[in-house]
Amino acid sequence: MSFGIIEVISLLLGLSGFGLQANPKAPTADQSLQYAMPDADVVMHFDAASVIPGNYKVLQNLPNQPQIKASAELSKMVRQMIGEIEGARGIAKTATGIDLATDLNDMTVFLQIVPQHDPNFVAVVHGKFSTALVEKVAKLGKGTVQKTGNGMVLDMGPSEPAVAVTKDGVLIAGTANLVRDRLADAWKAPARAPGSNLSFAADVINAKPVYALVMTLSASARDAAIKNIGGQNFATDMIQRHKQASFSMFHDGIGWTWIDSSKAGMESMAMMSDGMMDMLKAAQIAPRGFAKLVLGALDSYRGTDKRIDDLIRHKADLMKLVDTYIGDGNFKVQIDKDPKTNRVTARATGKSLSEVVPVGFMLPAAVAGLVTRRASSSMSPPPAIAVPPPGKGQTGPKKSQPQPQRHQ
DSSP, X not given: OOOOHHHHHHHHHHGGGOOOOOOTTOOOHHHHTTTOOTTOSEEEEEOGGGTHHXXXXXXXXXXXXXXXXXXXXXXXXXXXXXXXXXXXXXXXXXXXXXXXXXXXXXXXXXXXXXXXXXXXXXEEEEESOOTHHHHHHHHHSOXXXXXXXXXXXXXXXXXXXXXXXXXXXXXXXESHHHHHHHTSTTOOOOOOOTTSHHHHHHHHHHTOOSEEEEEXXXXXXXXXXXXXXXXXXXXXXXXXXXEEEEEEEETTEEEEEEEESSHHHHHHHHHHHHHHHHHHHHHXXXXXXXXXXXXXXXXXXXXXXXXXXXXXXXXXXHHHHHHHHSOOSOOEEEEEEETTTTEEEEEEEOSSGGGTSOGGGHHHHHHHHHHHXXXXXXXXXXXXXXXXXXXXXXXXXXXXXXXXXXXX
């Protein structure tokens, strides 16, 4: 299967519907932190409902896109790709009863760094779960299923993670003793004192990010990280100085928060934040300008190459790709400093995430890799040369005649 530049343009235009959606029912901090680990060094949060359902619908509708239907080879490749994804979805649903495209709402992971040991962790997932899931997972491997007052748990041994589902349909996985603690009838959501790890995480989650990473490293976690990196450098200085830090991705941009241990450190981080915003703008404007220069110069090469002539005929589509995947750098920037708490809060907001972060460059690269893979996989290896066995009238290979020697 071979693809030309027109098929690549068509595929990129078809993929333009993918993106992140605002979730009107985004999880609150109370929901996400109900089974939290209060002394976690790292908290990761993911709003799956903002990403999976909408993009899955776009994926399923991809073969109906006019620009894809126009190419038989491209349409075939897209349908085969969707078939592979649907196959994996079906296998997962058959084995566990969970539809990965519709049954996941959000996930929050709590990680505690333990020097020289595996980290302790708890992953809390909201979705369409029931205690029957635990029994189905148990059939796939080893472990003992135990019913508790607050749900059902699959215990796979003291050194192995455990999986549980509460009676109200919350999936909990992680370090075995931590999972069992959260299934106890006496379990209550941890308190969120002002300035604590969970209070900071609650502020981040209540801002309704699609993805968020929150770090509040303990003294032992800092020492382990600094020892692992080694030396005096920017990374070790950041680890030593920070009190709390977060990075968030939204459907319309990104943001981060930094709380420093000193005013000088806060000022340095504010300057770095301002510089990062400038770089994000440049990462949109410069490639956009370069693309316009290239498209404007194409006509000078008309007739020199069929591929260039194809590009010229589809110049409007190419410009549409530029508008779709590369922003103009005019997104809104807000950087706030709070000298009382040495806190820096930065937010970059556009109409979509791609107007702030040039994620569009990743998608064309991924498409190019997909097309290359599909093209290479369709190429069959050259046939082996078979030597037929001696048949009628054949007595075997002829003996080679001696060659006259050459005199030097």
